[in-house]
């Protein structure tokens with residue numbers, strides 16, 4: 001019998017990194033040492049406090065049963081305390097729902113909140129589930145290009161009136177993957193105005209909010225009026241180097257949070273309660289760990305930026321996030337051509353074209369290798385004949 005993926009699965013855009021990954025696998029098979037600056041998967045172990053707390057709770061009675069979809073009261077109270085301390089945003093438990101990582105939250109939101117034919121505003125370049133979740137819900141993604149001249153913020157005024165009228169969700173993501181941009185308060189105020197005018201829901205993906213190297217990024221939820229029409233999505237993945245644990249939360253407007261919870265109750269049964277307890281502890285007591293993780297990424301960022309600037313490249317230092325986003329250093333060369341050359345020299349950089357047409361001309365570096373390996377990458381890039 002022949003099987004075919006569903007129409008909606010077939011509607012996803014093609015995976016542009018496929019050929020690039022084939023070349024990488026071939027080089028690795030030949031035993032070539034490659035510095036992988038491609039994946040945003042934190043490489044360090046999570047903080048000791050987190051691991052010790054998990055171990056201490058492993059033998060608790062009841063932690064191995066189903067969790068509620070929305071998460072333990074203890075977990076949500078710790079999230080509320082963290083959001084209050086970090087952003088001055090006071091939340092009740094009912095305004096918070098656990099996520100099995102933030103990816104599923106982001107991908108499920110259109111299924112819970114849109115109808116076929118609604119428009120979802122998606123930044124490009126941007127995290128792919130904004131668009132794939134929209135396509136699965138039979139809604140229409142509308143690309144908002146993030147350009148250097150707009151500081152990688154979408155130009156909401158440029159959205160055509162007929163699109164804005166149908167826009168049910170506006171996804172924003174700061175600190176941004178992949179551009180490294182942060183959003184000023186004025187931008188979030190514009191999002192609130194836009195959403196009020198058009199009846200749109202704002203979903204602010206703040207997965208990288210704790211990885212900052214200058215001033216701490218603000219949350220969308222700090223904006224006056226934000227909680228009437230939007231939510232923020234936070235993740236433990238990048239903050240505490242725990243991608244495999246799958247712990248995140250969505251918070252903000254109580255009605256929206258409850259709709260998503262109701263949707264998720266049909267798809268998942270929360271997350272292991274031992275994880276929730278450990279995260280609750282680290283959210284209330286782990287501030288010191290956050291600082292040391294930030295310092296580690298800052299040193300890696302500086303190693304790459306300072307090194308490549310010495311090569312004469314124009315590489316901006318991001319103020320936050322896990323990525324450096326810079327223009328292809330050689331005029332006339334595409335991002336894929338450049339990334340292939342870098343790969344031959346033993347360094348993986350992601351070509352902007354893989355993030356969508358409007359991202360051509362850029363390259364992304366993930367700060368997920370040690371400082372020493374970042375220096376090694378610079379050394380190898382310095383050998384490129386451009």
Ligand SMILES: Cc1ncc(COP(=O)(O)O)c(C=O)c1O
Nearest residue numbers: 101102103127177207235237248
């Ligand atoms: C912008 C953005 N949001 C969300 C996520 C999802 O992280 P997780 O599902 O591990 O919480 C990622 C992961 O790379 C991301 O880049």
